[in-house]
Amino acid sequence: MPEQTVGVVGGGIIGLAVAREITRQRPGTRVVVFEKEDHLAAHQTGHNSGVVHAGIYYRPGSLKAELCARGRTLIRDYCLEHDLPYDECGKLVVAVDPSEMGRFDALEQTARTNGVPGLRRIGPDEIGEIEPHATGLAALHSPHTAITDYRVIARHLAGEVAKAGGVVHLSTAVTGASRDRGRIVVATAERPHPVDHLVLCAGLQADRLGRVVDGQREPRIVPFRGEYLTVPGPKRDLVRGMVYPVPDPRYPFLGVHFTRRVDTSTGSVQRGSLEIGPNAVLALHREGYAVRPGLRIADAAGTLGHPGFWRMARTHWRTGAREVRGSVSKRAYLRAAQRYVPGIGPEDVVRAGAGVRAQAIARDGSLLDDFAIVSGNGVTSVRNAPSPAATSSLAIAAYVVDRMGFEAR
Known part of the structure; x- marks a missing residue:
């Protein structure tokens, strides 16, 4: 059988984990990764809290529960094998x-x-x-809940893909795909790339790219901005590991919490800064990570034009208003956090970075709680992969590759 080529869209941790898993399960397969930014882990992978979850929250029997449990072990072993940051701070x-x-x-x-x-x-x-x-x-x-640096892991995965003969194209946005003589032709600005199977791990752009490639319009991604505060002074040592609230089961968010970060700047893994957050505020810019992210018209219109958003908003507007208050006021933000660690107040924190969570929503307004991965006609699409997707990334990769088929041409 001739050598097969698999294209993977997305240079975050899931896309790179899938690419590596293909090289492991199917030696000789040519793997091509397409990343629209000029560096890896530019979006959700590079803007999360670095937590390796142990599986506390997820509905038993769900894909999240299964892949988080397996993924935690795989990530731990991978970090230990390759001397990557991993700290079971609890x-x-x-x-x-x-x-x-x-x-x-x-x-x-x-x-x-x-x-x-x-x-x-x-x-x-x-x-x-x-x-x-x-x-x-x-x-x-x-x-055994741990912290790591998923950006470091992503770069190491990319290195393994390259060593196995794969190619990672940076600054290469995928604009569409067509079919030609049984193959899928991936369109980019530079040139077309024929592949035999295409895997979409597009995160915040999962719905848009999925609609262009496989024609599926649902579910829609609604972006939620998660803002962090950091404790820059000595009070960061008031928390040794992580302190979380009891989450509200109506929402797929865990609430504002305290998390230590790993610090690899010294060349050795140390516990670094203490972060508080994230909250969950509707984002009007899917890739708006700045303290003042502004508005992207296409992103706002995409959200506000979806009937599922308005159905969700009618149900949860009070929670949304509370999150907005915390976004505007550090004092309001800390009011909830101080219930757990009273010694850290508004004067002890500064605004830090932010992430944007790609949360899939159905037309009826329900927030999809589980991972959503669909496959057919040569295309596998990861349509919903919020937290604990980074924890689960190596397990998600095995799940995806096991179901790809690799049919003979």
Whole structure:
């Protein structure tokens, strides 16, 4: 059989993980990665909190729960094998009010069903032993929740793809695809690229690219901007690992939390800055990461013109208004965070970076909670891959490649 060529659109961690997995499972396959930016991990991969999740939150039996559990182990082993940053600093999910205890109990059951390693339910005294400056009525302690730097992992994956004979094209935007004599011709500004199979890992542009390539108009991506504060002074050491709230199960967001970052600037893995966040504010610019991101007309029109957005907004406008207040005011932002770590106030923080989450939404206004990966007619499309997609990336890659087929031409 002649050598097959697979094109992968997206130079984030999922696209690069898929490209590497193809070279592992199908030696001799030619892999071509297309990334529209001039560097890798430019979007969601490079703007997330760096957490390696243990699987506490995800509906048992869902693709998220399955691939997060497998992905955490794969990411840990990959980092250890290649001497990449990985720090099991642990996480507390803390209940601070009696009204949260029903959700807390349900979350504990979910986490235990998902087999979260080392999970313990603890009381106020043990909270203080693990995080001396945190307060709460009860907490779930996940000692194997970790932090890493997904940008470093992405670059290493790209290096493996290149060593296996693959090609990573930077500054190469895919504008469409057509079919010619049984192959898929990927259109770019420079030249066409014929491939036998195409994998779309386009993140924030997943719906737009999917519509152009495979004609599927749904689900639609609604971008949510997640803004972070950072603690630049000595108070960053008031948190040793991670402190999270009990999430509201109506939303696929985890709430404002405290997270240590890894610092690789010294050449060794150390715990670095302390971040607070992210919130979840409707983004009017899909790739707006600046403190003041501005407006991109096409992005705003795409969101506001989708009937699913308005159905969602009618249901959740109060939550949206609360998130906007926190975005405008550091004091309002910290008000929720101080319930968990009272010693850090508005005077101790500065505005830091932001990320934009690609959240798929259906026409009925429901937020898609699970990963959505569809395949057919030579095209595999990752249509919804929000958190814990980075944690799950190596497992997602194996899932995608297992289902690609690689039919003979």
